Amino acid sequence: MRYCPPRSPSLSRSGETQLLPPNAMNPPQPIIPTTTANSLTGYAITRELGVVRGIIVRSRSILGTIGAGLQSLVGGNITLYTELCERARSDAFELMLHHAHERGGNAVVAVRFDATEVSPGITEVLCYGTAVVVEATSVRSA
Numbered sequence: 326m327r328y329c330p331p332r333s334p335s336l337s338r339s340g341e342t343q344l345l346p347p348n349a350m351n352p353p354q355p356i357i358p359t360t361t362a363n364s365l366t367g368y369a370i371t372r373e374l375g376v377v378r379g380i381i382v383r384s385r386s387i388l389g390t391i392g393a394g395l396q397s398l399v400g401g402n403i404t405l406y407t408e409l410c411e412r413a414r415s416d417a418f419e420l421m422l423h424h425a426h427e428r429g430g431n432a433v434v435a436v437r438f439d440a441t442e443v444s445p446g447i448t449e450v451l452c453y454g455t456a457v458v459v460e461a462t463s464v465r466s467a
Contacts, residue, residue: 379420
């Protein structure tokens with residue numbers, strides 16, 4: 326997965342805030358390897374930088390709740406909730422990578438996810454791990 330810094334806001338001629346394309350101001354960042362393990366095969370950890378995290382809080386919209394309710398009547402996969410959950414996990418993961426990059430890490434080990442219902446219909450998704458600096462120890466095949 327390639328990490329790109331979050332979009333930076335800019336002002337249009339009318340004074341409205343606009344989002345620029347992801348790489349409009351910054352070149353692409355290097356790939357940040359991640360793993361759920363405590364080590365990264367083919368790399369030596371030279372420095373541990375501590376815990377990094379990404380947190381996102383999402384709520385269901387009234388239309389999404391109605392649509393998911395209709396899907397639940399039929400049974401099976403409730404795609405509206407699946408998409409919401411996947412988007413929240415992805416956003417939390419990207420925030421964690423951004424935090425690791427800010428701390429000077431070039432990899433993240435021991436990656437985990439956690440979710441908590443803050444109140445009915447509002448869920449917090451947390452992605453966390455340990456930011457590390459790694460160096461390649463052997464030639465890796467693609």
